[in-house]
Amino acid sequence: MIVALAGGVGGARLARGLIDVLTRNELAIAVNTGDDFEHLGLHISPDLDTVMYTLAGINDPVQGWGIAGETWNFMQALEQVGGETWFRLGDRDLATHVERTLRLRANESLSAVTQHLCSRLGVQHRVMPMSDDSVRTILHTRTGPLAFQDYFVRNRAEPAVTHIEFAGAEYATMSPGLLDALDDPALEAVIICPSNPYLSIAPILAVPQMRAALEQRRVPTIAVSPIVGGRALKGPAAKIMRELGYEPSALTVAQFYRGLIDALVLDRSDQSLSRPIEELGIRPVVTDTVMHDHRMQTCLARSVIETARSLRARVKR
Amino acid sequence: MIVALAGGVGGARLARGLIDVLTRNELAIAVNTGDDFEHLGLHISPDLDTVMYTLAGINDPVQGWGIAGETWNFMQALEQVGGETWFRLGDRDLATHVERTLRLRANESLSAVTQHLCSRLGVQHRVMPMSDDSVRTILHTRTGPLAFQDYFVRNRAEPAVTHIEFAGAEYATMSPGLLDALDDPALEAVIICPSNPYLSIAPILAVPQMRAALEQRRVPTIAVSPIVGGRALKGPAAKIMRELGYEPSALTVAQFYRGLIDALVLDRSDQSLSRPIEELGIRPVVTDTVMHDHRMQTCLARSVIETARSLRARVKR
Numbered sequence: 335m336i337v338a339l340a341g342g343v344g345g346a347r348l349a350r351g352l353i354d355v356l357t358r359n360e361l362a363i364a365v366n367t368g369d370d371f372e373h374l375g376l377h378i379s380p381d382l383d384t385v386m387y388t389l390a391g392i393n394d395p396v397q398g399w400g401i402a403g404e405t406w407n408f409m410q411a412l413e414q415v416g417g418e419t420w421f422r423l424g425d426r427d428l429a430t431h432v433e434r435t436l437r438l439r440a441n442e443s444l445s446a447v448t449q450h451l452c453s454r455l456g457v458q459h460r461v462m463p464m465s466d467d468s469v470r471t472i473l474h475t476r477t478g479p480l481a482f483q484d485y486f487v488r489n490r491a492e493p494a495v496t497h498i499e500f501a502g503a504e505y506a507t508m509s510p511g512l513l514d515a516l517d518d519p520a521l522e523a524v525i526i527c528p529s530n531p532y533l534s535i536a537p538i539l540a541v542p543q544m545r546a547a548l549e550q551r552r553v554p555t556i557a558v559s560p561i562v563g564g565r566a567l568k569g570p571a572a573k574i575m576r577e578l579g580y581e582p583s584a585l586t587v588a589q590f591y592r593g594l595i596d597a598l599v600l601d602r603s604d605q606s607l608s609r610p611i612e613e614l615g616i617r618p619v620v621t622d623t624v625m626h627d628h629r630m631q632t633c634l635a636r637s638v639i640e641t642a643r644s645l646r647a648r649v650k651r
Numbered sequence: 652m653i654v655a656l657a658g659g660v661g662g663a664r665l666a667r668g669l670i671d672v673l674t675r676n677e678l679a680i681a682v683n684t685g686d687d688f689e690h691l692g693l694h695i696s697p698d699l700d701t702v703m704y705t706l707a708g709i710n711d712p713v714q715g716w717g718i719a720g721e722t723w724n725f726m727q728a729l730e731q732v733g734g735e736t737w738f739r740l741g742d743r744d745l746a747t748h749v750e751r752t753l754r755l756r757a758n759e760s761l762s763a764v765t766q767h768l769c770s771r772l773g774v775q776h777r778v779m780p781m782s783d784d785s786v787r788t789i790l791h792t793r794t795g796p797l798a799f800q801d802y803f804v805r806n807r808a809e810p811a812v813t814h815i816e817f818a819g820a821e822y823a824t825m826s827p828g829l830l831d832a833l834d835d836p837a838l839e840a841v842i843i844c845p846s847n848p849y850l851s852i853a854p855i856l857a858v859p860q861m862r863a864a865l866e867q868r869r870v871p872t873i874a875v876s877p878i879v880g881g882r883a884l885k886g887p888a889a890k891i892m893r894e895l896g897y898e899p900s901a902l903t904v905a906q907f908y909r910g911l912i913d914a915l916v917l918d919r920s921d922q923s924l925s926r927p928i929e930e931l932g933i934r935p936v937v938t939d940t941v942m943h944d945h946r947m948q949t950c951l952a953r954s955v956i957e958t959a960r961s962l963r964a965r966v967k968r
Contacts, residue, residue, distance in 0.1 A: 374749050374753060375692065375749065375752055375753050375756065401728075404724075405722060405724050405742065407721075407722050407724070407741075407742035407743050408725060408742045408743065408745050408746050408749075409746075410743070410746075411718075411742070411743035411744075411745070411746035411747070412746035412749065412750060414746070414771060414772065415746055415747060415750045415767075415768055415771045415772070416750070416767065416771050417746060417749065417750045417753070424724075425722065425724035425725045425728070425742040426724050426725065426727070426728035427728075428725050428728070428745070429725050429726075429727075429728035429729035429731070429732055429734060430728070430732060432691050432692065432725075432729065432734065433729060433732045433733070433734045435692055436691060436692050436734070439692065450732075450733065451732055454731060454732045454733050455731065455732070
């Protein structure tokens with residue numbers, strides 16, 4: 335049994351590969367909720383939706399969020415009545431947010447709502463929020479603090495980041511499903527998907543139980559670097575690394591996860607970083623990490639799982 | 652200056668005629684809010700929307716509610732995630748409810764929100780709720796009490812009505828715009844549009860200030876009968892009349908409004924009812940009342956206004 339920690343697009347892509355290789359019982363995907371926010375009176379969980387839509391096979395692969403073949407009539411009409419349109423919500427996508435919001439208001443947990451939505455969309459594997467408690471990513475920038483979506487969407491990730499806060503994380507507990515999965519005697523490994531370490535994985539690690547679980551791990555943890563050839567495959571990870579004073583590289587990713595991971599999967603183009611990564615006590619695993627298509631998602635998933643199992647065999651021996 | 656009281660479709664049609672004949676300053680349209688309800692976490696005001704969309708020229712004339720050329724992708728997606736779909740909300744229409752709900756939650760009054768929405772949709776004339784307070788129409792039926800939309804949409808107006816309650820009406824005050832309009836020294840007449848007397852006009856009259864204003868009126872009040880040839884042009888008015896023990900006819904409409912109106916406009920096909928209506932102390936005005944098209948809306952509006960002015964002249968003399 336494997337637990338995967340995921341953010342948005344990169345995480346969703348590897349998750350798409352993992353479900354091809356692992357059965358429902360063999361996988362639990364815990365998703366970042368630090369990007370969640372209240373907008374137009376609706377509770378929006380962007381990363382949960384990206385993972386859910388991707389696993390349901392209805393995600394829009396071009397824009398990287400939302401539903402394929404989406405229509406925008408609500409948005410157009412909202413603009414006409416003077417509503418806020420900086421965060422774009424498609425007509426179909428909107429149903430997810432309306433139903434989620436109603437159920438949360440009726441005191442269902444985010445875990446229960448996520449399970450319901452996934453089941454209705456035909457997602458077989460377990461997808462769960464990292465926590466049912468509110469954790470909110472706040473980016474402190476040279477122009478002041480910004481809530482995640484204000485930074486990411488409204489300001490197109492342009493302001494220079496000085497530090498990142500996860501408001502509420504210290505009081506948050508892991509979601510029951512994640513807690514169960516990590517406690518499962520059948521647990522073989524934890525996989526940290528190639529999501530933004532600062533914006534997508536850090537909020538998950540900011541939940542004290544989660545960080546402790548990785549620090550005191552009894553099974554290997556393997557991260558996949560989202561930085562390839564010094565660049566982020568998607569989003570502002572490389573830019574933020576630079577702003578925080580680090581060189582954007584898989585080595586910086588390794589340093590970020592030091593003490594929490596046993597292996598880092600990095601791209602062939604970063605092979606030269608194997609030695610310095612090894613010197614951090616982290617096993618470098620070099621393979622093709624860029625997931626251009628579904629086949630490559632499955633391949634990468636297979637490599638990561640093989641790595642996990644070989645590390646586990648070594649630990650057991 | 653004229654105040655018109657309106658419900659949904661029938662009211663909206665006459666209102667559409669009135670705006671052709673009267674300038675913005677010469678007309679205030681007060682709309683029933685007894686049908687308002689909370690659905691999917693949204694505040695929905697069906698009659699305000701029907702009037703607003705009709706005056707904006709974007710109403711769907713075929714189904715009688717909503718926006719012409721509407722799309723239903725939200726609704727389809729909501730069905731897929733297991734949401735409630737008995738009350739159909741189009742993708743464009745949804746923007747109205749989302750924006751209204753947000754503004755009400757930010758403590759704007761329903762009057763202010765309505766004014767904002769109308770202005771954004773290009774409606775020049777004043778449209779206002781009857782009240783900013785909550786009044787909820789409840790239909791007591793042989794199978795128990797039903798909230799308006801449960802009766803009207805979910806149960807397709809099928810249960811037999813025993814009596815109708817307007818919860819909250821006794822504590823409701825007229826909206827400031829309606830109060831101002833009725834107090835305006837330029838007020839010439841009040842027009843009761845051909846809406847369902849029991850379901851659309853009665854909730855307005857249930858606001859104590861409104862009933863008092865009509866009982867103590869200093870200007871003529873003219874109603875237009877929504878019953879033509881013993882049948883309702885739209886909706887369950889005739890059916891409810893029968894269930895409440897009355898014969899569906901323009902005479903029953905006259906009896907319902909007795910003491911509150913000076914004239915009743917009825918269709919040529921009901922000319923034979925002129926005498927009994929006159930015996931109630933109400934002046935019968937016979938004309939073509941069925942508004943098949945825009946031209947007939949304007950014609951009826953003109954007849955009603957002429958009647959109002961002739962009655963006013965008689966009062967003044």
